Amino acid sequence: MSLNEVYSVLLKKKKESLDLLFEFLKIPSIAAQNLGEKASTNFLERIFGEAGFNCSTFETNGFAVFTAELNTDSDKTITFYDHYDVQPVNNELWESPPFEPTIRDGKIFARGVADNKGEIICRLQAIKAYRDVFGKIPVNIKFILEGEEEIGSLNLGYFVENNKEFVLGTDLCIWEFGGKDTEGIQNIYLGVKGCLYLELKTDTIGIDVHSGRTQFVDNAAYELTWALAVLKDRNDKILVPGFYDNIPEPTEEELLIIDNFNLKEEEMKKTYGIDKIRLGLSGVELKRKFFLEPTINICGVWSGYQGLGSKTIVPHEAFAKVDCRLVPGQNAKDIVEKIRKFWDNNGFSHIEITEWDGYEAVKTLPTNPLAQAVIQTVLEVSGHDPIVWPLAGGSGPMYLFPGVPCISIGTSNSQSNAHAPNENIYIDDWIEGMKTIATLIHE
């Protein structure tokens, strides 16, 4: 009995794994369009049930959360967080139909194969193969598979509230995303940033006014412009009092990891079509800013006349969408209150925050033994030191698992087109992903 035998089984059962994955990929499960909930949970119930898991479907106001548990009487538990919903598709832009999985050039093309159905089958097949060889899994296994990740995990909090023991009774949670970069090196994420999303509106006048009368009325577009301009200066220093409160100083170890992180500035510049990074930053300074500092960003803004030619008006209303990426220590509710207070104190009470939504940052320290175990496993299986991100640039609902080390590893690649047409993964990466999971369980 050895891991090599498990690897052999994984290769031998490649066809079975592919069949299972293809069956899953054929279900159009799009929460945004209210499609495929029941078909997905039925499918999951069957395949996890056949693998001996205790399955359960937790109903919510939206798509159900499916859970599966394999109790092996161990004192350790690993939980896998994934989701069975996918992004909507625009059929015309796909080379092969998004819900008819197709293999070309060693890749599987289908909606959801990278994000995130591929991971679910990958993880299940690894566990099954390990048990085939060793007879028993050395840890307890749990799966939490939600159906609304692509629309903001609307009911995951409700699920967690009602299943605290199940969610928090675990030693490690393997999160949904991760994969290989352009050089084929596996990227591991030890956390996610928090996010605060704000929708803003101001309605300063009853009607649009002829701009010959601009002296008499508050221009909604200008008021919003000033309100956004005072939130941060052009060096990205956020001017909202207390915005940086409670952010802990980084440890020496954390700084070491950040300073040595390979950020690939040149690749980034090429991708984004820019000559230099914002503010001319590079190297350590840029990396510390990226990993350690919160941000305020305008996602969209609109007001007044946007058509051809000229229209000389004072617009009566203006809108914006703003997001803040938060770092550990910050709290979304607290931040939105601070922005409100700052505007109120500076004559911007009329800027309405019409909607807000937010969640906190979460990270696992690289010194955590379980983080080290995951890093070591990836090194062993892939033959390369992985790139370890202390925090991903993006955000996710990891904060719903407080106290649980959450780490993202995955089987996608830099050209996987998650959320985009022609989503794909390499079959070889997928099999390697299974080996990684099997090895992780073993160790």
Place this chain on the structure above:
Amino acid sequence: MSLNEVYSVLLKKKKESLDLLFEFLKIPSIAAQNLGEKASTNFLERIFGEAGFNCSTFETNGFAVFTAELNTDSDKTITFYDHYDVQPVNNELWESPPFEPTIRDGKIFARGVADNKGEIICRLQAIKAYRDVFGKIPVNIKFILEGEEEIGSLNLGYFVENNKEFVLGTDLCIWEFGGKDTEGIQNIYLGVKGCLYLELKTDTIGIDVHSGRTQFVDNAAYELTWALAVLKDRNDKILVPGFYDNIPEPTEEELLIIDNFNLKEEEMKKTYGIDKIRLGLSGVELKRKFFLEPTINICGVWSGYQGLGSKTIVPHEAFAKVDCRLVPGQNAKDIVEKIRKFWDNNGFSHIEITEWDGYEAVKTLPTNPLAQAVIQTVLEVSGHDPIVWPLAGGSGPMYLFPGVPCISIGTSNSQSNAHAPNENIYIDDWIEGMKTIATLIHE
């Protein structure tokens, strides 16, 4: 022979005048839709020809400029500036078809009746009636009737360049607009503000970027926000160096007129749906600001995601439309150069001014004897002291008539709906307008 006899003729010929006006109003002459140029100039040629004018049609790249001249061997000349084009229509919003003039409740309803075909017929009929009674007009008369006022007088400058003697060889130009306010008092405008219209764009990144990477790229929306925010402070002080250069100090007399001007703040607040005037200003302070200070105004702004829900991106491009109302002494070209330089010096070279268009403010001092004559005439005919605006809030191409005193009087009312559905004038106001013109010629 007396003016009263002229007034009688005007009343007697009311039907002839209405028939002429209705014929004119039935021509859909919409420069924006390339409609009715030839029909209009043919019509004008006929009616001015029949009245003994020397007519001429000056071709341009757009709609022709029609001129008519009545040389009476006087050493004085009055010129009437008007236009034969009208605003586009939305038929559905009209109670009667816009190009089928209709009389209801003492008003004529038709597109262009207020702006500006009514004035053309009014002025021509007044001159004809005067000559019927007195046999001769005591001044030379000129008409300059352009066909593109509603789309920005695109070729009027070209016409003026090629007809300098005709345009500038006049003592007084009666401009196109003016009329009665809500209380039935005639408003006279002694000038117009200048205008600078800017279209702005910035394109900071090659593509929209995930907002988890906002540290690396210049957010186009934020860059434009900051660029607009630095143009003026919230007290409306414009921060562009040199913006206020060359604006002459107001004379004592000018201040007296401004300070005594009846601005009707309460009516304005009601119309605009506001509780208080911007910055809490009122009275003299507000009036001096309105008449004497230039403005910067955002007409429209847009960037990034404007749809439902959240999309977390760094927008790669952003747009705005901005107008400045200029006062006498300022020059549009000079101002756009100063804005450019200010932005260049403050790290906003990337804000492109993709288009700009502008013209200068023009005013006639109220002490000018011809202005006094017009004011006196209106008082005599209407029986009320007119309200005299030193400058209109809006702008127009009066600057093309340098050195010529240009004064606006007209026959519309505060509910005339120029540019809007159900455009109308009162027949009585129109006849009174004819009397005013006849009286002005006489004196």
